[in-house]
Amino acid sequence: MALRVRGAVKRYGDVTAVDGLDLDVGAGTCLGLLGPNGAGKSTTMRLLTAQSIADEGEITVLGHPVPAESKQARARMGVVPQQDNLDVELTARQNLSVFAQLYRVPARERRAAVDRALALAQLTDRADDKVDNLSGGMRRRLLIARGLVHAPELVLLDEPTVGLDPQVRQELWSLISVLRTQGVTVLMSTHYIEEAERLADDVAVMSAGRIIARGSPAELRARYAGNTAVEYYGPPPRLAEVERLVHAAGMSTRRTGPSISVLRAESMPEDLSDELGDGAVPRPATLEDVFVALTGEEVA
Numbered sequence: 101m102a103l104r105v106r107g108a109v110k111r112y113g114d115v116t117a118v119d120g121l122d123l124d125v126g127a128g129t130c131l132g133l134l135g136p137n138g139a140g141k142s143t144t145m146r147l148l149t150a151q152s153i154a155d156e157g158e159i160t161v162l163g164h165p166v167p168a169e170s171k172q173a174r175a176r177m178g179v180v181p182q183q184d185n186l187d188v189e190l191t192a193r194q195n196l197s198v199f200a201q202l203y204r205v206p207a208r209e210r211r212a213a214v215d216r217a218l219a220l221a222q223l224t225d226r227a228d229d230k231v232d233n234l235s236g237g238m239r240r241r242l243l244i245a246r247g248l249v250h251a252p253e254l255v256l257l258d259e260p261t262v263g264l265d266p267q268v269r270q271e272l273w274s275l276i277s278v279l280r281t282q283g284v285t286v287l288m289s290t291h292y293i294e295e296a297e298r299l300a301d302d303v304a305v306m307s308a309g310r311i312i313a314r315g316s317p318a319e320l321r322a323r324y325a326g327n328t329a330v331e332y333y334g335p336p337p338r339l340a341e342v343e344r345l346v347h348a349a350g351m352s353t354r355r356t357g358p359s360i361s362v363l364r365a366e367s368m369p370e371d372l373s374d375e376l377g378d379g380a381v382p383r384p385a386t387l388e389d390v391f392v393a394l395t396g397e398e399v400a
């Protein structure tokens with residue numbers, strides 16, 4: 101087990117940000133912690149690094165109880181913050197060297213460690229550029245590389261692609277995929293369904309400070325959203341009518357932009373489908389359907 105959390109609680113005044121959290125992450129897996137804004141994902145990350153101290157509960161990271169042995173745990177884990185806090189006056193290489201030193205990579209191994217991290221982030225040919233001169237995407241890759249310079253066994257990524265354009269997001273996804281193939285344990289918080297769906301072996305859906313569902317994307321789809329959804333399009337009165345008929349039959353719907361999606365459509369009775377009429381567009385169930393079915397909320 102790379103990390104184990106039992107009954108963690110973190111309060112900020114009247115707000116309970118983490119509310120009895122249980123979480124296990126097996127070594128070598130990539131777990132996506134998926135939840136809407138305010139679910140408690142960042143607070144969970146801070147508890148794991150002992151940047152915040154839990155009011156209750158037990159946390160063990162790489163075998164070390166946290167916060168008691170957080171220093172030892174931190175030495176073996178990489179942390180990639182949500183905010184870019186690179187030193188803009190330094191070059192890419194210098195940023196990594198500073199961290200290699202901070203993480204006590206032995207002096208004779210430091211150069212190789214920095215080169216490895218630069219290569220992983222595909223920044224070898226920009227190594228001597230000041231951070232100020234790097235593009236937004238390069239800076240994000242460097243931020244991740246910085247968290248990897250000491251070859252950690254566990255990497256925590258807090259919303260790694262929040263606010264980035266799609267191309268940069270793709271680049272970071274490739275980088276995270278490489279980590280997975282190297283056997284590094286990854287815990288990634290995200291409110292992007294697609295990110296969890298693509299990268300995570302295992303997804304924990306978080307809402308109001310606790311985990312409300314857990315499984316692979318395929319397991320979660322099968323359990324909470326079935327196989328297929330069908331979408332009905334039309335003007336608002338038509339959509340309202342679809343919702344009314346479907347709900348009357350005891351089935352669930354969700355709004356999907358200009359359409360209404362009927363969930364678990366594989367079990368729709370034929371007379372209902374006849375009553376709803378033509379124009380239904382079937383599609384496979386998604387993790388987004390799962391999320392809405394579980395929380396009633398849209399994410400992203």
Ligand code: ADP
Nearest residue numbers: 112115117135136137138139140141142143144
């Ligand atoms: P997420 O990362 O899922 O968006 P957070 O962990 O940031 O969620 O926040 C969970 C809840 O805790 C929110 O209601 C947030 O406003 C509150 N919260 C988080 N950090 C603090 C803090 N330092 N002080 C007060 N409230 C906080």
